[in-house]
Amino acid sequence: MTGGHEHPMLPETNHDEYAQTRFLLSFKNYIQNELDPLDKELVEKVAKPAFEQATGKPAQSSKDVRSLMNAEPFHQFWMSSLRHQQDLMWDNVADSVDRQLDELQAKFHGNKEALGSLRLNPEMEIPAYITSFDNHRMPGSYYTETADNDLRAGALFDGAAALYHVNRNGGTMNDARGWTLIDHIETRFPELAAPRRVLDMGCCVGQSTLTYCEKWPDAEIYGIDIGAPLLRYAHARSEALGMAVHYSQQNAETTDFDDGYFDLVISSAAIHETNRKATQRIFDESHRLLRPGGVMAHLEVPVRYADLGIWEQIRADWESQVNNEPFIAGMARLDLGAMAEKAGFREVAAGYHWQVPGFIPGKSGFETEGGPNGTLKIGSWYVVSAVR
Amino acid sequence: MSNELPGPAPRIAKGAQPSFFEQPATEALYGMYIVMLEELCVLRDRLDTYERLGEQGVPVTPAAVDAFEADEALEKHREQARHGLINRAMRPIKTLQEASVKRAQSEYEKTALSIAEQEI
Numbered sequence: 001m002t003g004g005h006e007h008p009m010l011p012e013t014n015h016d017e018y019a020q021t022r023f024l025l026s027f028k029n030y031i032q033n034e035l036d037p038l039d040k041e042l043v044e045k046v047a048k049p050a051f052e053q054a055t056g057k058p059a060q061s062s063k064d065v066r067s068l069m070n071a072e073p074f075h076q077f078w079m080s081s082l083r084h085q086q087d088l089m090w091d092n093v094a095d096s097v098d099r100q101l102d103e104l105q106a107k108f109h110g111n112k113e114a115l116g117s118l119r120l121n122p123e124m125e126i127p128a129y130i131t132s133f134d135n136h137r138m139p140g141s142y143y144t145e146t147a148d149n150d151l152r153a154g155a156l157f158d159g160a161a162a163l164y165h166v167n168r169n170g171g172t173m174n175d176a177r178g179w180t181l182i183d184h185i186e187t188r189f190p191e192l193a194a195p196r197r198v199l200d201m202g203c204c205v206g207q208s209t210l211t212y213c214e215k216w217p218d219a220e221i222y223g224i225d226i227g228a229p230l231l232r233y234a235h236a237r238s239e240a241l242g243m244a245v246h247y248s249q250q251n252a253e254t255t256d257f258d259d260g261y262f263d264l265v266i267s268s269a270a271i272h273e274t275n276r277k278a279t280q281r282i283f284d285e286s287h288r289l290l291r292p293g294g295v296m297a298h299l300e301v302p303v304r305y306a307d308l309g310i311w312e313q314i315r316a317d318w319e320s321q322v323n324n325e326p327f328i329a330g331m332a333r334l335d336l337g338a339m340a341e342k343a344g345f346r347e348v349a350a351g352y353h354w355q356v357p358g359f360i361p362g363k364s365g366f367e368t369e370g371g372p373n374g375t376l377k378i379g380s381w382y383v384v385s386a387v388r
Numbered sequence: 389m390s391n392e393l394p395g396p397a398p399r400i401a402k403g404a405q406p407s408f409f410e411q412p413a414t415e416a417l418y419g420m421y422i423v424m425l426e427e428l429c430v431l432r433d434r435l436d437t438y439e440r441l442g443e444q445g446v447p448v449t450p451a452a453v454d455a456f457e458a459d460e461a462l463e464k465h466r467e468q469a470r471h472g473l474i475n476r477a478m479r480p481i482k483t484l485q486e487a488s489v490k491r492a493q494s495e496y497e498k499t500a501l502s503i504a505e506q507e508i
Binding site (some may be wrong): 014015016019020022023024026027030034035038039041042045046049050053070072073074075076077079080081083084085087088090091092094098132133134137138139140141144146152321322324 | 396397398399400401402403404406408409415418419422423425426429430433434437453454456463466467470471474475478481482484485488489492493496499
């Protein structure tokens with residue numbers, strides 16, 4: 001169901017490109033295992049006492065210690081290490097993708113007998129929360145086209161995804177978020193046993209989308225995203241894996257599907273790339289698209305500022321401010337459950353669902369409390385789900 | 389705004405181009421340093437592949453190098469070597485952290501001592 005198997009659309013690596021991926025994984029692990037704890041120690045032993053000495057009160061949030069930490073030479077190298085490994089990852093994968101782009105484009109155009117479908121809309125306005133910066137520092141983002149009928153952005157995203165997630169999101173398939181959502185839906189809404197129509201919002205290259213095809217083979221599976229090159233790649237990838245998905249280029253805030261068309265509306269790590277206003281509109285649209293009794297479930301990164309210690313907030317701030325994911329910090333402070341209720345949903349719950357397949361032994365299911373002692377609940381995803 | 393017209397593939401992300409150091413040049417130099425560190429690791433793996441091919445009596449050609457697949461034991465050996473190199477390369481940076489923690493600790497002790505020695 002998941003793991004190391006590859007597919008014909010995935011960019012291949014030659015000897016040195018593979019060696020680059022091994023370096024990036026080693027360096028990411030080194031930062032996480034050996035530099036992160038030292039940076040946290042600086043917060044505890046240097047910045048917190050200095051703040052308290054200067055103000056006479058204990059530090060409450062990352063904001064309190066930010067200027068103290070930013071003046072620390074080790075912290076400067078820590079932030080810069082995260083930034084350069086991220087930029088180097090995209091640069092390496094872009095070299096690899098560009099070397100074989102003609103072959104990948106030919107595979108896409110050679111695929112005429114389609115199981116699913118692809119519907120693009122060149123007139124669709126791409127929202128400013130996407131065009132203002134390149135999310136997670138991916139040059140060109142999801143929508144830049146470098147040729148006619150281009151799929152480069154999709155190949156770049158898919159080629160980098162396993163590296164980005166340090167192989168923890170389902171190996172090269174990167175489908176653990178999809179399986180986690182399925183587990184969440186089965187846990188909270190067992191009565192929705194076999195949805196007939198499923199919509200995956202912000203489906204990107206269809207990494208999670210294909211798990212829904214596998215789980216519910218009789219259902220019609222739809223995926224929408226704003227990026228045409230992503231969707232061309234997603235379509236080619238799904239077809240290469242023998243899965244039928246109906247992809248279309250649409251903004252999840254306002255789609256062209258009929259009222260009540262779906263039994264299940266879901267997304268995987270899409271909300272944090274929008275903004276507060278769009279999030280409410282996406283919840284409203286999810287409500288419009290669902291039949292009565294239908295289910296909405298949006299999965300997100302497990303970052304909630306109220307549950308995090310000061311160093312963990314600093315780490316989330318880096319994602320927000322440096323990794324071009326500015327709404328992570330905003331979303332992580334919003335009451336997503338209240339927003340779902342405002343959209344008209346009932347049986348609303350928001351909390352952490354342990355990843356499937358998991359990598360933290362003995363952890364499974366849905367919980368509302370955060371990690372112990374303000375730590376990030378690594379190995380879980382934050383999910384808000386509800387019934388129409 | 390509609391989709392961008394076809395053009396060359398961008399290589400620099402739109403958005404924050406931060407400099408975390410007092411001097412922006414340090415940021416640039418550190419970026420170069422990480423690239424060199426990666427290339428050194430890649431070259432070591434490539435050299436190791438040459439040696440393994442030599443052991444097997446396989447002529448070293450670009451195709452033979454690309455076709456070579458490391459087994460699990462070799463992957464682990466290379467991972468350990470990479471970790472060692474990264475650790476040596478990062479040691480001066482870790483030293484900066486140790487110095488800050490020690491300085492804060494001694495300042496704390498100085499303050500505690502001065503409070504303790506004050507006459508009540």
